[in-house]
Amino acid sequence: MIGRRHFLGLSALTGQAARETGKIEEWFTASATFDRTPRVGIVLSSFRGSTEHDGTPLKGLAAPRPVDAQLSYAEIDAMVRRAIELGNQRRGSLGTIIGPDDWVVIKPNIVSCHGLGPADGSSHHPYVHGTVTDLRVVKSVISFLVEKKRGRRITIAEGSGEWQPVERSKLRVDGWTTDWGGAFGGLSYRGMVGDFAQRHPSVRFDIVDLNFDEHFEAPAPGRAHAANNREGVYAIPKTIRSCDKLISIAPLKTHATCGVSLTAGNYMGIAPGARYGFPKKALEELGHPDDVMIDLFLHHPADYAIAGGSWGLEGEGPCAPGGASVHHNVIVAGPNATAVDTVAAAVMGFDPKTLPYLQKLERRGFGIADIDAIWTRGNEVEQARRVFRKPSGWEKRG
Amino acid sequence: MNGMKRREFLALTPAAGLGAAPALPRIGLVTSGHARLARPSSPEDPLDYQRVRDMVWKAIEYAGARAGSLEAKIRPGSRVVIKPNIVSIRPSSAYRLGDITDPRVTRAVVEYVARRARAARITIAEGGSYRRLSDTTKDHAAFQNGQRVDLTNFDWGTEDFPGFGGSFGRMIAEFGKEFPGVRFDYIDLSYDAYRDASGKLRRIQVPRAPNGVGAFGARPDYYIARTIRECDFLIDVPVIKVHLQCGLTACLKNYVGTAVREAYQSPGLFNNTLLHREHSLDNRIDHFIADLASFHPPDYCVMDGIRGLQYQEHNNDRADQMVRSNLVLAGEDPVALDAMAANLIGFRPWDIEYLHLAASRGMGTLDLDRADLAGDDPERLRRRWEKPRRWYGRCNREWLLTRSPDADLAAWTPHTSRFDTLDLSGWSAAAVRVRAEGHRKAVLWVGAQGRLGATLNGETLMREEARTSYRVGQFQKPVELRPGENLLVFRLEALSESARLSVLLTGPRNDGDTVEGIRWSA
Numbered sequence: 001m002i003g004r005r006h007f008l009g010l011s012a013l014t015g016q017a018a019r020e021t022g023k024i025e026e027w028f029t030a031s032a033t034f035d036r037t038p039r040v041g042i043v044l045s046s047f048r049g050s051t052e053h054d055g056t057p058l059k060g061l062a063a064p065r066p067v068d069a070q071l072s073y074a075e076i077d078a079m080v081r082r083a084i085e086l087g088n089q090r091r092g093s094l095g096t097i098i099g100p101d102d103w104v105v106i107k108p109n110i111v112s113c114h115g116l117g118p119a120d121g122s123s124h125h126p127y128v129h130g131t132v133t134d135l136r137v138v139k140s141v142i143s144f145l146v147e148k149k150r151g152r153r154i155t156i157a158e159g160s161g162e163w164q165p166v167e168r169s170k171l172r173v174d175g176w177t178t179d180w181g182g183a184f185g186g187l188s189y190r191g192m193v194g195d196f197a198q199r200h201p202s203v204r205f206d207i208v209d210l211n212f213d214e215h216f217e218a219p220a221p222g223r224a225h226a227a228n229n230r231e232g233v234y235a236i237p238k239t240i241r242s243c244d245k246l247i248s249i250a251p252l253k254t255h256a257t258c259g260v261s262l263t264a265g266n267y268m269g270i271a272p273g274a275r276y277g278f279p280k281k282a283l284e285e286l287g288h289p290d291d292v293m294i295d296l297f298l299h300h301p302a303d304y305a306i307a308g309g310s311w312g313l314e315g316e317g318p319c320a321p322g323g324a325s326v327h328h329n330v331i332v333a334g335p336n337a338t339a340v341d342t343v344a345a346a347v348m349g350f351d352p353k354t355l356p357y358l359q360k361l362e363r364r365g366f367g368i369a370d371i372d373a374i375w376t377r378g379n380e381v382e383q384a385r386r387v388f389r390k391p392s393g394w395e396k397r398g
Numbered sequence: 399m400n401g402m403k404r405r406e407f408l409a410l411t412p413a414a415g416l417g418a419a420p421a422l423p424r425i426g427l428v429t430s431g432h433a434r435l436a437r438p439s440s441p442e443d444p445l446d447y448q449r450v451r452d453m454v455w456k457a458i459e460y461a462g463a464r465a466g467s468l469e470a471k472i473r474p475g476s477r478v479v480i481k482p483n484i485v486s487i488r489p490s491s492a493y494r495l496g497d498i499t500d501p502r503v504t505r506a507v508v509e510y511v512a513r514r515a516r517a518a519r520i521t522i523a524e525g526g527s528y529r530r531l532s533d534t535t536k537d538h539a540a541f542q543n544g545q546r547v548d549l550t551n552f553d554w555g556t557e558d559f560p561g562f563g564g565s566f567g568r569m570i571a572e573f574g575k576e577f578p579g580v581r582f583d584y585i586d587l588s589y590d591a592y593r594d595a596s597g598k599l600r601r602i603q604v605p606r607a608p609n610g611v612g613a614f615g616a617r618p619d620y621y622i623a624r625t626i627r628e629c630d631f632l633i634d635v636p637v638i639k640v641h642l643q644c645g646l647t648a649c650l651k652n653y654v655g656t657a658v659r660e661a662y663q664s665p666g667l668f669n670n671t672l673l674h675r676e677h678s679l680d681n682r683i684d685h686f687i688a689d690l691a692s693f694h695p696p697d698y699c700v701m702d703g704i705r706g707l708q709y710q711e712h713n714n715d716r717a718d719q720m721v722r723s724n725l726v727l728a729g730e731d732p733v734a735l736d737a738m739a740a741n742l743i744g745f746r747p748w749d750i751e752y753l754h755l756a757a758s759r760g761m762g763t764l765d766l767d768r769a770d771l772a773g774d775d776p777e778r779l780r781r782r783w784e785k786p787r788r789w790y791g792r793c794n795r796e797w798l799l800t801r802s803p804d805a806d807l808a809a810w811t812p813h814t815s816r817f818d819t820l821d822l823s824g825w826s827a828a829a830v831r832v833r834a835e836g837h838r839k840a841v842l843w844v845g846a847q848g849r850l851g852a853t854l855n856g857e858t859l860m861r862e863e864a865r866t867s868y869r870v871g872q873f874q875k876p877v878e879l880r881p882g883e884n885l886l887v888f889r890l891e892a893l894s895e896s897a898r899l900s901v902l903l904t905g906p907r908n909d910g911d912t913v914e915g916i917r918w919s920a
Contacts, residue, residue: 028489103866218908
């Protein structure tokens with residue numbers, strides 16, 4: 001793989017090469033063109049600072065910790081904020097993408113539920129660390145938005161194929177109420193939302209279970225990908241259609257079929273279980289999960305994406321028992337989900353070129369999936385890399 | 399096509415068209431496969447200059463003019479200005495094949511006028527986002543083989559436009575030699591401003607149309623190019639492409655190049671930033687497009703539909719952005735031509751706001767049923783080009799308003815909204831009748847600020863408490879319209895200082911285009 005500095009240096013050489021080969025050489029000078037190179041922030045818990053390609057120093061974390069250390073909320077919060085800052089684009093950051101009056105939906109991945117397992121029904125996989133989004137990352141993002149006075153309504157929304165709200169399931173716990181066995185400092189989504197609502201009464205905080213949100217069926221914008229969905233029609237919850245901005249926050253996970261499940265893979269959770277079942281068999285029948293995921297993504301492409309946290313999942317993800325926990329404290333953040341997933345996949349030791357969904361997203365114009373064309377800031381990909389065990393047979397497929 | 403049946407179209411052959419009522423505008427449409435061309439070729443053929451010229455001249459022949467031919471309309475000794483759309487040249491990252499008028503089309507128009515009309519001067523005029531050679535400022539300058547270039551000397555090579563070759567400067571010189579009685583030149587509209595005695599840039603007021611309609615934009619005076627305003631005969635030669643903000647860019651949108659960039663640039667950006675800032679209204683550019691066209695509406699138009707861009711204007715780096723159609727349109731009526739172009743690439747002409755504004759100034763007709771068509775069958779050529787991601791059509795403007803929602807509808811006040819968004823402050827409810835040609839499935843798009851209750855034919859459709867950012871189409875609901883009249887009623891209670899509402903009915907594709915076969919009325 002080509003390094004970022006190496007890549008940036010190459011552009012100067014191409015002109016010289018053109019002159020030597022006698023080709024027509026054309027260029028355009030513009031003092032203030034729009035910078036279209038996506039930027040992605042990468043921050044390990046051990047981040048002690050780095051330099052820009054032009055030598056400008058970038059400040060590290062105030063209290064760096066080993067990448068496999070148990071972190072406090074404050075330490076995760078510092079990583080998230082640093083990654084958001086480093087992932088800023090010239091044309092906007094998280095603080096400018098989200099307007100003060102926006103309805104912001106935060107979409108974590110809560111596919112499994114701590115405290116539930118196969119004994120509670122065949123759709124439940126056993127919970128292990130790394131299966132779901134780190135709640136501290138969600139809390140940090142919401143705190144950031146509230147501090148910056150961004151967002152009039154902030155909704156945490158998910159539609160798991162495994163668990164249902166306790167009011168419906170009559171089980172003892174659900175993904176909204178579980179404290180995850182203390183894994184995230186004792187946080188639960190229900191508690192988090194209640195706490196924010198109490199402290200910031202001018203903002204509306206709520207939880208929407210997308211499985212049971214009002215929805216209607218409409219074609220994916222443009223051309224749909226899923227082979228068995230000829231009409232290209234998907235049921236999309238009202239919350240996803242009507243919100244102003246969507247932030248996808250996902251852990252680093254492998255996926256037995258797609259290779260990885262990151263911030264775009266997180267979109268499988270927007271399809272309502274009330275329409276597609278528990279698990280969402282009717283969704284799986286529409287086509288390859290890569291294609292279904294992209295079709296769902298098209299309905300409301302993420303306005304911001306964050307991958308990582310304290311744990312990820314390797315092996316036969318995206319759930320246990322096939323997937324196994326990986327403790328690796330890293331945050332990857334930026335406004336473009338394709339670029340964020342590309343960098344996150346590279347951090348996990350995947351060659352993004354071998355991940356079909358990333359290539360398809362790029363072809364559809366949803367960002368850049370070429371790791372060499374993404375401006376990573378903070379830790380280098382090589383520094384942040386922790387090679388995840390791939391799904392069986394993946395190397396052959398890749 | 400808008401309500402037009404194939405049989406009706408076939409009746410409109412060139413010969414039949416000659417006998418049509420003279421008031422109807424005529425549109426000539428010629429594809430590269432047109433049977434009456436000297437060498438018909440497939441829609442994928444890269445074409446050469448002779449083929450392009452044949453298409454352009456045939457389209458002009460078919461379109462004719464309401465009183466004679468194009469050449470008959472050009473008075474002897476007059477100055478003809480030909481305005482292509484060449485917003486960028488190749489070194490710019492914004493440039494993409496399909497983003498500019500094919501130089502061969504421009505050349506064919508120049509040659510037509512030179513050979514057939516008795517013009518004294520033929521000027522090619524354009525103002526792009528690159529600085530001209532005499533501008534010593536270094537940014538936004540284009541270089542080729544180490545030499546500073548602009549549109550006059552940039553060499554297009556032979557690959558992009560086979561048969562053109564060389565530069566516009568060379569083309570002008572060649573025509574100068576071939577037609578010694580005619581003066582050929584190029585004017586860079588970016589620097590062609592009116593100035594007062596002290597040399598200061600001067601604004602010009604939008605002229606009032608004969609029907610009394612004045613300026614639409616946020617301010618009524620513009621830095622407009624002198625050459626455009628003062629020439630005797632203006633031929634608009636745009637390329638057909640999708641535009642992020644106004645949907646379609648063709649004849650009328652091409653006038654943005656007539657706003658003087660020298661005056662409208664902001665520091666470091668040689669584009670029309672200040673034009674947008676000073677003249678946009680309701681966050682739309684449609685109003686200043688119609689205003690700019692008012693200074694000198696086109697006397698004739700030739701549209702390049704050989705290659706265009708979908709998704710948006712300018713390069714978006716997508717492999718499938720450029721679309722080849724190999725067609726040319728011609729005619730006198732820029733509104734009808736733009737409506738036809740919109741139709742061909744999958745827009746509903748009704749949804750293009752600036753066409754309504756231009757039509758209201760008397761610049762042309764938006765109703766394609768009131769235009770004569772000659773040449774190829776547009777119904778066979780219609781495609782769905784990819785639209786901008788946030789595209790939506792024209793929201794309803796015809797309303798009935800009331801402060802007493804329980805009062806009889808006859809007592810409600812008719813109101814025409816200028817914009818997509820209706821300011822409902824001071825009112826309690828708004829209603830609109832929707833006449834549907836038969837049973838229609840649609841998706842209702844509502845933008846609201848306030849506590850909203852919506853009904854269709856008395857049945858509750860949606861209840862929303864909208865306190866977050868307002869936007870068109872935020873709330874969506876599938877609906878079924880019955881044949882004939884339907885009634886939509888929206889009760890809106892303000893929850894902040896303002897209450898706003900917008901309503902659009904899009905088709906089952908839910909793509910933002912107004913559903914076919916409906917008509918709004920108060």
